[in-house]
Amino acid sequence: MEQNQETPLLTRRSLLVATAMGSAAILIGRRALAYDVVINPTAPELGDTISVIATPRTPASNQPIVTVNDSTEYPTFAFGNGQYRALIPTSPLDPPGRMVIRVIGTGETRNLAVGLKNRNFPIQRITLSPNRRSLGTQHEFDRVAAFRALVSPDRHWNGAMQRPNSGRISTQYGVRRYYNGVFSQDYYHRGLDYAAPTGSPVLSPAAGRIVLVGRVADGFELHGNTIGIDHGQGVLSIMIHLSRIDVNEGDRVQPGQVIGAVGNTGASTGPHLHWGLYVNGVCVDPAPWLAGRF
Ligand SMILES: [Zn+2]
Numbered sequence: 001m002e003q004n005q006e007t008p009l010l011t012r013r014s015l016l017v018a019t020a021m022g023s024a025a026i027l028i029g030r031r032a033l034a035y036d037v038v039i040n041p042t043a044p045e046l047g048d049t050i051s052v053i054a055t056p057r058t059p060a061s062n063q064p065i066v067t068v069n070d071s072t073e074y075p076t077f078a079f080g081n082g083q084y085r086a087l088i089p090t091s092p093l094d095p096p097g098r099m100v101i102r103v104i105g106t107g108e109t110r111n112l113a114v115g116l117k118n119r120n121f122p123i124q125r126i127t128l129s130p131n132r133r134s135l136g137t138q139h140e141f142d143r144v145a146a147f148r149a150l151v152s153p154d155r156h157w158n159g160a161m162q163r164p165n166s167g168r169i170s171t172q173y174g175v176r177r178y179y180n181g182v183f184s185q186d187y188y189h190r191g192l193d194y195a196a197p198t199g200s201p202v203l204s205p206a207a208g209r210i211v212l213v214g215r216v217a218d219g220f221e222l223h224g225n226t227i228g229i230d231h232g233q234g235v236l237s238i239m240i241h242l243s244r245i246d247v248n249e250g251d252r253v254q255p256g257q258v259i260g261a262v263g264n265t266g267a268s269t270g271p272h273l274h275w276g277l278y279v280n281g282v283c284v285d286p287a288p289w290l291a292g293r294f
Helices: 138-148
Strands: 014-018 024-028 035-040 049-056 065-068 072-074 077-079 083-089 097-104 109-116 123-126 168-171 176-179 192-195 201-203 208-214 225-232 235-242 258-261 272-279 282-284
Touching (some): 049 097, 065 083, 083 272, 083 282
Antiparallel strands (some): 035 049, 065 072, 097 109, 168 192, 201 258, 235 272, 272 282
């Protein structure tokens, strides 16, 4: 898989690189390297987005790719002064512990080790009727899956995202569930819920392009009325259970623009906005994005 020979990770000297901003990464090994790499945050926990910024040491360096644990590849995009950045998502489903991040360029690979910290998420216990019909149509699932896979090259967001509704948060990111006493390995709350009355405005958290509009009438019986926003470079917002949709597919939206209204459509037990933030196909914790870390 690698283009060059790498010595085992632990036999090489460690090097601490700190930037003026105070971020730091433990770099394993040092020789004539093609990139300087900074990873942020240095001590990520489940749900965090991990930024990997590679600075070419020579103009000959090409755009690198980034892999995690040799199993998943993430794209990099031009970032600032000739740098490249990849955004690595994590979620409550990831195993905590050592992650090996490789930055692979032409002829050179950087290996970096990051410890992904465990995090305790709140637990819900749900009782389901055995006769319950599962909601959702194939059309709905196909459209949402295609939305989540979208990675477009232009970055539309700029700085901190803003909260998409003024209501209080009624369900946090990452909540895990037991159904009828059995822990659900696959479930975590993929977003933030804001409790607000039907009709309360839903705002775009950042600039972007509307790439998904789904309505109950078109088969969105699980998500309800839905808006998907492409913020670029694999960063996407989905807003579900809406009562009203004010945008069309293809529209460009600005941060804070009203795009629809809170509702109770789809599989919802009361009026609220569910906002899911996806990075390269994985729903991440929006908190660091609301804090402007990317
Ligand atoms: Zn929700």
